[in-house]
Amino acid sequence: MAEHNEILLKKIQEQGDLVRKLKAEKESTEKYSYINGYTPSRLDFEVYNNLKNVDLKRYSYVKRWWCHMRSFSNSEITQLPFMKPPDAVKLILNSNQNHDQKIKEEVAKLLALKAQLSNDAPPQKFVLKTPKGTRDYNPQQMAIRNSVLQKIISVFKKHGAECIDTPVFELKEVLTGFMPLLSFKIYDLKDQGGEILSLRYDLTVPLARYLAMNKINNLKRYHIAKVYRRDNPAMTRGRYREFYQCDFDIAGQFDPMVPDAECLKVVTEILDSLDIGKYMLKVNHRCLLDGMFEACGVPAEQFRSTCSTIDKLDKSPWEEVRTEMISEKGVTPEAADRIGEYVRLNGSTELVDTLLQDEKLSKSKSAVEGLQGIKLLLEYCELYGIKDKVLFDLSLARGLDYYTGIIYEAVLTEPIKIGGEEQSVGSIAGGGRYDNLVPCVGISVGVERVFSVLEARLAAGELSVRPSEVDVYVASAQKDFLTTRMRICNELWGAGIKAEQPYKKNPKMLNQLQHCEENGIPLAVILGESELKRGLVKIRNIATRQEDEVPREKLVEELKNRISMLHVNVNGL
């Protein structure tokens, strides 16, 4: 039966496609009735004069054109240009007649199929789940997400960033054009006729496309949106196939390290405001890495792949990385050992100075350039009051090829305790300079990790969030108060008060109070017959259970006072 339906649905779809195609063809021929686009010509008037006896109702495009033509005066007509070809309109009228007949026939077949479906088809069963590697956000999770994003956005705005957005998919050639080697992790859309599209993999390629397409050289922008990767998901650790990226980039040709240092400042302000633990900002320079490889005797064509192996040092011990370097990347054991000496080093300005004196590195132009860049960056970090949080670390490599200058990564330095258990979070933001397309430096905040930490705290009862922001619940103690409750709600909404009421005519008092407690609604208005007769209503403080009678006409004013008092001391998530 299900199979039968599937065949039927497929037939309906095909038949529908045919009908739509025919209708579209009809439209596309009809459009020629303007002959010369939207500027009428003398030819239009020849045709107009010949059409007086034709029933125009059937041809909506021709009709609009006809009304337009009618609006010209005779003197205006003589000023119109002459145009060819004179046969276009005749062609349309003929082909439309054929088309109309054809459409009618095919529509009849479609209707027959649909009727068959609605007669035979019982509702189908299907699996109710989200796609692999994705998830829904429930209201509590959304409250967390919105609060985190709000904090991040306010830091971005404090630094003058503007916001842009781009489509969720791009032309596949744009994605692979900017990042040729990443195509295997990309979600492709099905070829349904038309362009070949893929879901965005990150927000960097859309930015590069946006800048290039609009010929923009200077932009300080943030972009917060979901990106898509066909990776192996590890959802408990906040690794999804659909996940948020939160990017801040400064594009433009500026003096060295000035925007680069501001990006680090932005990261510290964000991590401070999120308050999820102690952190450290690791920095390195792509030129130093290249210079180091050169000094260690790695051939230039192996720089990239060696670099992506170094990147694994945060998860694997040196021994394993060394093995991979030698067996998979073709680095000689001697070169690998020399690299091993360097990547062990980390420190601050003193280390930069020591390395500038290093026998091998000082001979590499690239290494010296990288070291001088880091030195300047550290100076600027001092001005921005964040130098104590910055660690120059030669093992920081970051996998992506496109970095050309400074690279950074923020890591939490202590495991996070949730429900008594320790959880290691690691990298929480990263970025760097990539000047290949336009000069640009930026950072990306790993908000999914932040969400997953806070969601774990929520689950462990260490955090509470309110998914709704209702301040007042309009309840009634007796039956038949629906319309009174509605009137009061209307009054409260009109005064800008966040309020709701039970949608049932005669709700039970207990259920109403329970709803307030479950949803953290602080105040309830309770309507009762005896109070209303005396011109009073009760206000109940849900937490303290205290009830006070107030005059009906003072209700809004009284509620507003109480709400503003409540919000003074509440420092929600």
Place this chain on the structure above:
Amino acid sequence: MAEHNEILLKKIQEQGDLVRKLKAEKESTEKYSYINGYTPSRLDFEVYNNLKNVDLKRYSYVKRWWCHMRSFSNSEITQLPFMKPPDAVKLILNSNQNHDQKIKEEVAKLLALKAQLSNDAPPQKFVLKTPKGTRDYNPQQMAIRNSVLQKIISVFKKHGAECIDTPVFELKEVLTGFMPLLSFKIYDLKDQGGEILSLRYDLTVPLARYLAMNKINNLKRYHIAKVYRRDNPAMTRGRYREFYQCDFDIAGQFDPMVPDAECLKVVTEILDSLDIGKYMLKVNHRCLLDGMFEACGVPAEQFRSTCSTIDKLDKSPWEEVRTEMISEKGVTPEAADRIGEYVRLNGSTELVDTLLQDEKLSKSKSAVEGLQGIKLLLEYCELYGIKDKVLFDLSLARGLDYYTGIIYEAVLTEPIKIGGEEQSVGSIAGGGRYDNLVPCVGISVGVERVFSVLEARLAAGELSVRPSEVDVYVASAQKDFLTTRMRICNELWGAGIKAEQPYKKNPKMLNQLQHCEENGIPLAVILGESELKRGLVKIRNIATRQEDEVPREKLVEELKNRISMLHVNVNGL
């Protein structure tokens, strides 16, 4: 050359796929080393004892298992269950050795291909555009979008709505399962192995899936997200293939028309706060439509398709709709004419009362049910103070099949004037009750139309927006003030002031002031040598061009005062 690269890229991708497949296979066999999932068995210990002389470094999964096994005491081991089959582990060790060799070979090929690419490949050219029917939002458009959405969200929150979010794609069977006949407009993802996915078409199916999957019966939620339709785009009129939907729904079994009336109230509050023109809320009832068709002699199986024809009455005259009804939907001319009588009618409570007396309609149980629903709704609308904005209109049908009760649509009643030209906007929100899955009533706000009206006003110079929110620009009048500017910025950021500075060492004064004017930055701090020597800095009001000297140590305080004054009278978009 480009072709050569393409072939090379394809080869790299294929080779990469092969390597990843091999690695994944290796992983998937290795996982059997746990034999019984993650609960060790006695069999694990047999294997553990036999592995003492094997070099485990090469088998990361086995190693982890080995460490785990080692942690059990002898008494614990005796309590573990017995398990089969005993040969699994041997198999793994053998196949891993084969695999490792194979992987090594294939990695070598991949490296050779990549090296070839980096040697030959000049950067490729490709078209820079967004996919058909989509667009970017530039910073000004984003400022409009965020402001519009913020206003809408605050109305939703005032009514106690919670927020949810769902993945951008769903299992295709979920989408087509809930809406079998819509599949032709859906964007499918390419089958890349794994699940068959499609981009969401609306936010209603994801809501239905969310409620069903989590067995939720009561939810008042809003969901603002992009949806995807392979329609013919008309971008100048705000019709895109990727567009925002802005949905508010109340799910739950409640008393008739109570949540339904609140949805209408929500729409009026939103349209009032957006202030884009006079509007009207049309309402009708699905039961009344069905009853009307029944009373006019339309067979039940033609209700749906006749209904979707009626829906075209807002764009086409009755004559055209009648023709389509007869020629495409199979309605008899007599029935069509009877329908024509009814769909001409609109009004308020009096019309409901008249129709309740109508000879034909009063015999249809369904029609009477619909009319009584509308009557109750109008009563509640009176309580909510919006009855004057509500029009009961029998021609309102709305295309979608899934409505089962009240249906509504908000339309702007006057064309909007932009740059002297009139633009007709029409429908701006719509919705209704759909009880098929769970009892649910909701509305959807057509924010894209709102965006396009406001963007047209922006283009016509009738509206101005500030893409960045910077309040203070830290400028310098002479050379070599970069570090001083950075220090001051740092101080301002620390005080929560939105500030920026030129990223160039020695920017020109004129360029700095121009930047402030172009970006609507109200204040500039101007550093000069002579002032700083006297312990002073200048604050410039960009609009009035007035400059005042203030003591350096009072700068933050003075700026904060000026900013709070500025924001008092500014009523941005």
